[in-house]
Amino acid sequence: MSTIVAIHSYRGGTGKSNLIANLASSIVQQGKRVVVVDTDIQSPGLHVLFGMDPQNMGLTLNDYLYGRCSIEQATYDVTSKLGPHVPPGGALYLIPSSIKASEITRVLREGYEVNLLTDGFRKLMKMFRLDYLFLDTHPGLNEETLLSILISDTLVLILRPDQQDFQGTAVTVEVARKLKLKRLLLVVNKVLPKLDFESLRQQVQEAYHAPVAGILPVSEEMIELGSAGLFSLKYPEHPFSQGVREIAAQILSAA
Amino acid sequence: MGLFDSWQPEQDRRDNLPERTMADVLALPEDLRPSMDYLIEQGESELAEVAAHIGQDETSTRALLTDLIEKGFVQEMLAGSQHRYRVRLVSRHRSRFPLDL
Numbered sequence: 239m240s241t242i243v244a245i246h247s248y249r250g251g252t253g254k255s256n257l258i259a260n261l262a263s264s265i266v267q268q269g270k271r272v273v274v275v276d277t278d279i280q281s282p283g284l285h286v287l288f289g290m291d292p293q294n295m296g297l298t299l300n301d302y303l304y305g306r307c308s309i310e311q312a313t314y315d316v317t318s319k320l321g322p323h324v325p326p327g328g329a330l331y332l333i334p335s336s337i338k339a340s341e342i343t344r345v346l347r348e349g350y351e352v353n354l355l356t357d358g359f360r361k362l363m364k365m366f367r368l369d370y371l372f373l374d375t376h377p378g379l380n381e382e383t384l385l386s387i388l389i390s391d392t393l394v395l396i397l398r399p400d401q402q403d404f405q406g407t408a409v410t411v412e413v414a415r416k417l418k419l420k421r422l423l424l425v426v427n428k429v430l431p432k433l434d435f436e437s438l439r440q441q442v443q444e445a446y447h448a449p450v451a452g453i454l455p456v457s458e459e460m461i462e463l464g465s466a467g468l469f470s471l472k473y474p475e476h477p478f479s480q481g482v483r484e485i486a487a488q489i490l491s492a493a
Numbered sequence: 494m495g496l497f498d499s500w501q502p503e504q505d506r507r508d509n510l511p512e513r514t515m516a517d518v519l520a521l522p523e524d525l526r527p528s529m530d531y532l533i534e535q536g537e538s539e540l541a542e543v544a545a546h547i548g549q550d551e552t553s554t555r556a557l558l559t560d561l562i563e564k565g566f567v568q569e570m571l572a573g574s575q576h577r578y579r580v581r582l583v584s585r586h587r588s589r590f591p592l593d594l
Contacts, residue, residue, distance in 0.1 A: 381585050413519070418526070
């Protein structure tokens, strides 16, 4: 049975897409079958992390939602991006969203039928025999992210050690609990290495009454990489990559 | 008066129900949420499946589903002889956002 994991943050710039790409990669390295869906249709970016050229992207989630293709036709096998050492059985697929202005404005104007999206997810889980379906979401509370929260088995909320993020995450946690959230994990990202990580973990857990799955450091290497690839592949022993593996282990242990 | 004429006003009323979004789901009364949440996850279901999931008898469940249909959240379909219930949600309300920027 597939597990749906939604990655969300109240504000933009928390590192959501980088985390989801590296987290999915880490889980595939355990021999799992994973699809990542970029449901951030308003500001898509996951395709960049997997080296897909937006001008030559082909079919996207937008095409599926507007009846131009099947969900599997918009699904791309990106396992080769993880290097040669993926264990047998492991596979990573990506469903990108379109970065064309006309496609984005169409969604903003017309929306789409929710059933189409959830029908697509169910078909994916069956067709690709998925262990995990990861959903990258648009930041902030809106109708689309409410859906991702409701259908997910695990919600990973990312925040930075920043007062705006702290306040906004409190609102998101409150709304998520009204949606009868099944499991919540918090991740604090872009933390200055000089801070006391354990003390920060305790504070955040007490503030939101939810477990902190990881505290990830801010790093110059990540800023230099600039979403040009998967950080955990390039810097496997970096504290960020180690932190991602710890978060992955907690997601795997709940399945 | 034709056979279906008496049904038409009700059909017209149901066809003109407002579009519903997840924000509307959040505002639903608590007693309607379990069936609504289940239908969102499943896409569509039969009465017996919804009743089993929410732990109520089929008569009570049908009343809840009828309420959701009346409010525009769910549509009822006939598949052969089976009544199935399917979620009727959109991702957002249509806006005047210009197509050409």
